[in-house]
Amino acid sequence: MIKIGWLPFVGFIISSLLTSSIPTLAQLQLGFYSKSCPKAEKIVQNFVNKHIHNAPSLAATLIRMHFHDCFVMGCDASLLLNSTSEGDDVEKKSIPNLSIRGFNFIDRVKSLLEAECPGVVSCADIIALVARDAIVATGGPSWRVPTGRRDGSISRKSRALKDIPAPSDNFMKLKTSFANKGLNIKDLVLLSGAHTIGIAQCSAFAKARLFNFSGVPGEVDPSMDSEYAANLKANKCRSPNDTTIVEMDPGSRKTFDLSYYSLLLKRRGLFVSDQALTTNPTSLAIINQLLRGSVGNFFREFGLSMERMGRIEVKTGTEGEVRKHCARVNS
Incomplete structure (x- = not known):
């Protein structure tokens, strides 16, 4: 996954x-x-x-x-x-x-x-x-x-x-990271959907995508919609290390919905790892399938992936401990 x-x-x-x-x-x-x-x-x-x-x-x-x-x-x-x-x-x-x-x-x-x-x-x-x-x-x-x-x-x-997984990861890196945890491509697409309410600082993506793509000064990532990129540079990320907050789902950040996926199809994914979901036929098909369905269907599918994620390599029974204070192990 x-x-x-x-x-x-x-x-x-x-x-x-x-x-x-x-x-x-x-x-x-x-x-x-x-x-x-x-x-x-x-x-x-x-x-x-x-x-x-x-x-x-x-x-x-x-x-x-x-x-x-x-x-x-x-x-x-x-x-x-x-x-x-x-x-x-x-x-x-x-x-x-x-x-x-x-x-x-x-x-x-x-x-x-x-x-x-x-x-x-x-x-x-x-x-x-x-x-x-x-x-x-x-x-x-x-x-x-x-x-x-x-x-x-x-x-x-x-x-x-x-x-x-890093925001600069391409699809193969993302797929491998998720597969290493027992999750598949569908889980990758669905769990990425949590970015519908996400925010990020410009410093997390601006240098690589808006100012220095492929190490070329001033070059903008061509996979990003040009109007979107220009708007980010003009109004949010005026420098590569700007700490300004950017919404990952502009206009719909406070609502858990399918808008994030619609933006991906418009080449308006904020991170490389977001837009990467459209570069693989299987993940792209899943995105289109979600957009053809209802928000209720997305909620159900997202919930199933969250439950699977919550089982990753858990410690149970006599493994580990129950900490008295979450920030430190028991003495």
């Missing part, structure tokens, strides 16, 4: 059943805390519903936090760990994670859950639940979140830089 449909994923499940990963798939379950902490999911949902409207843009960064956490050593909350006194270089210090916000939001949810059920609900599950509830609360899709994840104790800056 090649055919459109479920065959690749079915094959993935069948092969998984023949490997040691079967306990991982079996141990994540809906309502995992129904006996150990019955109010857990409601506590998370209530907090999100109460506070997300004070900063609705946080929904985009919370779902991004979930994605970035899962792609590095699995969905184990390793992204939340701070450096120790020995000075470990942790994931949150890696370039792909420097713009992620919401760590305090997660900590506040964790405090409520520790007060209700000490040492029971993992930080990894909190990230997964908060991401879903924040998207729902701001008008986006819902999806099932099986729980039972355990928290990891290792966080490496270098792994984040290696495993998280």
